[in-house]
Amino acid sequence: MKPANQRFAGRYRPPGPKRSPLITPEGAAALKDELDDLWRNKRPVITLAVQEAAALGDRSENAEYIYGKKMLREMDSRILYLQRRLDHIKVVEGLPADPNKVYFGAWVTLIDDDDNERHYRIVGADELNPSSGYISIDSPLALALIGKKLDDRVELNNLNKGYDITAIKYLGVQPN
Structure with missing residues (x-):
């Protein structure tokens, strides 16, 4: 049995x-x-x-x-x-208290260790669309990005990859 x-x-x-x-x-x-x-x-x-x-x-x-x-x-x-x-x-509507940091809804531009530029928007799990650059708030990359600011470095240990944040933008607003 x-x-x-x-x-x-x-x-x-x-x-x-x-x-x-x-x-x-x-x-x-x-x-x-x-x-x-x-x-x-x-x-x-x-x-x-x-x-x-x-x-x-x-x-x-x-x-x-x-x-x-x-x-x-x-x-x-x-x-x-x-x-x-x-x-x-x-x-989630409107802007976060500090639009110079990465939060839900942000478009984030990253440069990896090989100088490849990538653009991601942090969205809900139901909106996930990697081909359009939409990543889930629950993804490891999004979780690592939350709360970071311009020029911060994000390391993903499980992938042995690092990214530098070069731009943060919310729809209709450009941070200083």
Whole structure:
């Protein structure tokens, strides 16, 4: 017999790390728009397709019905997630007390040890988009940057990398 912690190893997934509830106004609007689009536009179309597939007869071998129900479950799961997330998020508006330091919402320009310049914006976990330079407030780099100021050095020990902060900017405001 397997030990208790391995019996259901295939199904059990430990909860993910707790994510910050912070989000930018743009991110909150995007989540609300996605929820509205799913609920008002996409869900009715899939529901109608499932009803039409169910009317064709035997549901056990009806691929359209089975696929439609699967899509509906996935969409309902996303809708429930968005509803719960929107209830818990905290929209961060305005500037921090000291715009010369890195805080949530800042665009930060970094130069690494090889003189490569990188631009990142610190955003909420739901806004993560590395290809656009949006990094999560929960990421190791963002956590290392929080509270730092211009010309400070940030070391990431687990990657053996260092960065120098060359610019900090908040939308619409340039620090001194």
